Amino acid sequence: MSFGLAEKGLKKREEFRHFAENELDTGDQFPRDNLQKAAERGYLGYPIPEQWGGQGEDFLSYILLIEEISRICSSTGVITAVHTSVGTFPILYFGTDEQKKRYLPGLAQGKMLGAFALTEAGAGSDAAALTTTAVAVDGGYRLNGCKVFITSGGQADLYTVFATMDSKKGVKGITAFLVEKDSPGLIAGKPEKKMGLNRSNTTELRLEDLFVPMSSRLGQEGDGFAIAMSLLDGGRIGIAAQGLGLAGASIDYTIRYMKEQEEGGKTTEQGVSFALADLAARFEAARLLVYRAAAVKDAGERCSKEASMAKMFATDLAVDAATRCIDLCGLNASRQDNPLTRYFCDAKATQIYEGSNQIQRIVISRQLLK
Numbered sequence: 011m012s013f014g015l016a017e018k019g020l021k022k023r024e025e026f027r028h029f030a031e032n033e034l035d036t037g038d039q040f041p042r043d044n045l046q047k048a049a050e051r052g053y054l055g056y057p058i059p060e061q062w063g064g065q066g067e068d069f070l071s072y073i074l075l076i077e078e079i080s081r082i083c084s085s086t087g088v089i090t091a092v093h094t095s096v097g098t099f100p101i102l103y104f105g106t107d108e109q110k111k112r113y114l115p116g117l118a119q120g121k122m123l124g125a126f127a128l129t130e131a132g133a134g135s136d137a138a139a140l141t142t143t144a145v146a147v148d149g150g151y152r153l154n155g156c157k158v159f160i161t162s163g164g165q166a167d168l169y170t171v172f173a174t175m176d177s178k179k180g181v182k183g184i185t186a187f188l189v190e191k192d193s194p195g196l197i198a199g200k201p202e203k204k205m206g207l208n209r210s211n212t213t214e215l216r217l218e219d220l221f222v223p224m225s226s227r228l229g230q231e232g233d234g235f236a237i238a239m240s241l242l243d244g245g246r247i248g249i250a251a252q253g254l255g256l257a258g259a260s261i262d263y264t265i266r267y268m269k270e271q272e273e274g275g276k277t278t279e280q281g282v283s284f285a286l287a288d289l290a291a292r293f294e295a296a297r298l299l300v301y302r303a304a305a306v307k308d309a310g311e312r313c314s315k316e317a318s319m320a321k322m323f324a325t326d327l328a329v330d331a332a333t334r335c336i337d338l339c340g341l342n343a344s345r346q347d348n349p350l351t352r353y354f355c356d357a358k359a360t361q362i363y364e365g366s367n368q369i370q371r372i373v374i375s376r377q378l379l380k
């Protein structure tokens with residue numbers, strides 16, 4: 011019996027686990043093959059309606075997919091999550107019919123990769139402080155500025171870019187634009203050398219006198235900040251699922267290791283068994299938070315509080331689980347080629363991106379005090 015997931019969810023998890031374990035690789039290059047295999051199964055447009063080339067599945071099923079992919083290759087997990095929830099949903103939720111026709115089928119079928127360009131050097135946690143400008147010109151807008159830490163920068167085909175049209179208006183001055191990769195004036199920097207998630211390209215993105223036609227504005231002028239925040243609600247549940255995948259991978263690895271030790275005649279210390287029990291209980295609690303957040307989103311309700319709780323709890327657990335499991339498995343686990351080392355390095359970023367876990371606490375407490 012599995013409290014929380016109906017039979018459909020359990021079957022989906024089995025399908026995704028089989029896919030991830032048998033089809034995904036864990037090399038060190040951009041995971042093009044993994045993404046191609048995911049696209050062939052419709053996984054790059056899983057919660058996108060069939061009308062637009064997707065699979066028309068619910069958000070909870072998509073979350074199970076991200077969890078299982080991330081258990082094997084969390085770089086592929088974050089690329090898929092960003093592509094879907096902040097790369098494709100912007101057009102599904104806020105696009106005009108023309109924008110939907112132009113972009114959704116390609117994105118949902120994985121022929122195009124989507125990305126989200128909000129963060130700047132001086133506007134990470136304080137997203138409203140962004141300084142990229144958009145000036146209205148004949149037939150459209152001219153964008154100037156520089157975005158940083160853009161997931162799939164240089165690899166993506168379409169970016170949702172946020173710029174201010176009037177900094178005096180604060181959040182109400184921000185507008186969203188769809189920018190295609192070959193637009194003159196769009197320049198992606200070199201991939202960042204990160205501590206983890208090394209297969210996912212993270213780059214700077216410069217916008218130099220970049221012209222965006224009127225038809226590529228997303229939503230109304232001034233709607234950009236609310237668009238970004240509402241997309242991040244869904245995006246954060248995806249990152250929470252990535253945290254679940256990583257935490258589960260660390261715990262599973264350690265259980266296998268302990269069993270091998272026991273088969274070799276060593277007994278598991280009480281301290282070790284207590285630590286494993288704690289992690290397993292926190293893992294089940296994290297799953298409930300993540301699946302609940304997805305269910306709230308599926309119900310069409312605002313899920314800011316639930317998403318932030320899930321993201322904070324599951325990604326903190328991902329780091330704690332990797333850290334504790336390295337302790338439990340000893341020196342062997344600290345080798346660079348040991349999977350636990352990769353889980354630890356990959357998990358660290360999940361606490362930081364799509365809003366650091368301190369930002370999640372701000373979102374949660376503001377919702378509580380509203």
Ligand code: CAA
Binds near residue numbers: 092
């Ligand atoms: N849904 C809809 N509208 C929302 C919203 C939501 N969840 N949250 C805010 N808004 C709108 C509302 O209109 C709100 O006005 P009202 O309060 O009058 O309703 C308006 O936005 C302003 O909201 P706030 O007052 O809460 O704005 P703030 O400036 O205080 O910022 C913040 C709040 C939570 C700190 C926000 O800046 C934030 O989330 N920061 C973190 C940014 C972030 O997550 N960046 C991630 C980058 S993408 C990434 O990392 C992806 C990747 O590559 C992996």
